[in-house]
Amino acid sequence: MIRLYKVSAGYNGIEVIKNINISFSKGTITTIVGKNGCGKTTLLKTASNLLRPFRGEILVKGKNITDMSRKELAKELSFLPQLRNIPNITVYNLVMHGRFPYLGFPRIPQKKDKLVVSNAIEGMGLEDSIEKNVSELSGGQLQRVYLAMVLAQDTDIIFLDEPTTYLDINHQFEILEIVRRLKDMGKTIVMVLHDLSSALSYSDRVCLMDKGEIIIYDTPQTVFESREINRIFGVSSEEVLVNKESLKQYVFYVKD
Amino acid sequence: MSIWPKFSIRRILNSNSRSYNGTVIALLLILLLIAVMISISVGSSTIPLQQIISAMGKKDLTSKTYQIIRFVRIPRTLAAILAGSSLSVSGAILQSVLNNSLASPNIIGVNSGAGFLTVLIGAFFPASLFLTPLAAFIGGLLAVFLVFFIAQKSGASRMSIVLSGVAVSSFIGAMTDTVLTLKPETAIDRSIFLIGGFSGVTMDRLALPAAFIIISLIVVIGLSYDMNILTLGDETAKSLGLGVARLRYLFLGLGALLSGSAISFAGLLGFVGLIVPHASRFLVGYDNSLLIPVCALLGSVFTLGCDILARILFAPFEIPVGIIMSFLGGPFFIHLLLKGKKGKLYD
CATH class of the missing domain: 3.40.50.300 (P-loop containing nucleotide triphosphate hydrolases)
Structure with a gap:
């Protein structure tokens, strides 16, 4: 790929x-x-x-x-950076920006663009927030909006x-x-x-x-078992099963 | 983090956005039309509307009324419209592209650069005054690139852009003052140029800047959606397929061309490029596709309104429009600084 x-x-x-x-x-x-x-x-x-x-x-x-x-x-391919400007626009408009690579001049979204954006908004559970201003969202909501934009970019x-x-x-x-x-x-x-x-x-x-x-x-299992993570970070690790549900978790800690 | 204030009058009015935006544009067009009529009518001698219509219908070159309208009032009105729209749009571009709500042509160095080369032409090549729009454009462009270059070398924060703009403006301003002091007989009127104003503007002097301004406005409106993408930040914009560096330089060039063209016939008008973009955002929000046309209209109305005030406030004496603008712009700028006191305006 x-x-x-x-x-x-x-x-x-x-x-x-x-x-x-x-x-x-x-x-x-x-x-x-x-x-x-x-x-x-x-x-x-x-x-x-x-x-x-x-x-x-x-x-x-x-x-x-x-x-x-x-x-x-x-x-x-799309890239979501860690630090971003937070624009003063609505959630819908930000998600629509994900369609930019597909918009010809004069940048008017077509039916397909609107459909993809609606699906992305739905997929991220943002239906109730489309008119909200992005700059007013909490960290978790904001991340979902950006992921919806990435989803709309359809890469x-x-x-x-x-x-x-x-x-x-x-x-x-x-x-x-x-x-x-x-x-x-x-x-x-x-x-x-x-x-x-x-x-x-x-x-x-x-x-x-x-x-x-x-x-x-x-x-992950091979990387964990190689103990290279422990060596590089200077930590110890354990593999644990949570709640007898056989849900495997990895715990890292510093040994005295 | 966003530096823009979070209010919008649309939210206060809770209106349907499309009809609200249409209403704003229609109101601005009506205001502009009224301002144009007042501008042609008032001055050292007031000409009633009926007389204007009749004089323009007859086109009698021997008529004093026609001469005043045709050679004084119309060029002056057009000059105010062109300067207001171009400086306002230039401010909006610089604020968006540099992601800095304090950016405007005069703060970022464009005005001083354009002013310096304009004065230089007036002082040393008075026969080539027709070249001033080009010189103003080149001067504005060089200044903004210098500011941008220094800011990038010093970390490219919003603060460093404003500070390098102040430093470059101050240095170039000193060079302009030196030329004007050493060559007092320069073809450009010192006080009118420094304060800014539209008295004495002729159609001949307007032609080339008008062409530059109209073409630039069309290009900026055409690229306004791309400007929206640019405001998402370099990495996000690049990831969306935008040629970030190329577009940023193009917008800076267009900003310099717009303000440089205006400065070439209107002098160093202060603050219009700062006030109008903010007032426009207050009216219609942050989508550049709508903001840029509204900025152009509001800038025209504001500048023409200030020019009318400059003509009637102390009639029969006239004061340069730049003074009126600075009286309004100064307090607005202080308001912006106070609003950003919690660190919003600086990073």
Whole structure:
């Protein structure tokens, strides 16, 4: 679906990620984890073409992204940044902005655009909020509105940079459940998460990074059992079953 | 985080948005029409409406009334409309593109840059006064890019953009003052240029700036939806397929062209580019597709209204319109600063 081949990238000539080889398969959730400054967001931004790599190739469905126009690419992959401007517009209008790659001049939404937007709003349970001003929403609601915008953009690949940061615990789980639903719709999700336990519980694949390099990229269970997370973060971990329901959870803690 | 105030009169009136917006535009058009009629009618000699219609019908070049209307009042009215709309839209563009509610042509350096090159032409190339719109445009553009460049190098925060604008404006303003002091015989009237006003504007001087302004307004209205996308932030806009850097530079260029063209015939009009965009947002909200046309209309009405006041307040004496605008703009600016005291205006 999307493949990075020998990619190095960074800022102001300084390499942050080095010689990255990775591919993300269709209909999976991949979570990138690692310590602050290890290059997680840089990898996400490079893969989504927000940052031009110093070296290497990025292929989307076999096509080099440098050969694709901005709009062509925006129909294949979307990126939801962690920090955003919060515009003073209605929920409906913000979600409609997700259709921008499909709007020809003079940017008048067609029937199909309106239908996709309605479905996205419905999908995120925002029917009662369409006339609300985005700047007045709570963190959890705001994140759902932005996810509706991403859904309206209708791309096969979705990059999410720390989608649960700054949210209350209930909203964190709500967002992760939405991410799971996006996967069920056949979307390929690549996200950065700080919460290791959620990363292991909600992902099909986990990519552990350190100092700009991929340390291990495998299923959550394999990554957990490799103990590489413990080594890099300097923590200990346990696998526990919650409420005798065989719901596997991963607990990380610091040993005295 | 958003820096824009969260109110909208639409919410207060709880009206159907489409009919409300239509009403606002219709009211502004009616106000503009009334202001145009008053503007043609009042001045050192008041001409009644019937006399205006009859004089314009006869087109008698020997008639004093026709001469006043044709060569004084109409150019002056057009100048106020063009300057008001262009400076207001320029302010709206700069505020949106720089995501800064304090941005306006005169705060961001456009006015001073345009003013400097205009004065330079007047002082050293008086025979080439027809080039002033072009010079004003280039001056405005260079100043705004300089401000943008300095701001980016110093972190690109909203505060750094305003501060670098103040610094660049102050420096260029000093250069303008130097030229005007050393060359007092410059072809451009010093006080009228610095304060801003429309007396003595001729159709010949308006032609080129008018063309620049009309073309720029059409392009800006055409790209207003893209401006909405730009206000979502660089990364979100890029992810939606917008050519962010190219569009931002295009908008800055259009902002400079609009205000530079106005400055070339109206001088350094203060605050219209700040007041009108905010007042327009208060009326119709933040969608640039609607905001830009409303800004152009409200800017025309406001500027023409100020010019009429400038003519009648101390009649038979006339004061430059820039003074009226600054009297209104100063308190409004302070209101904005106080409103943003909880850190909303700065990051």
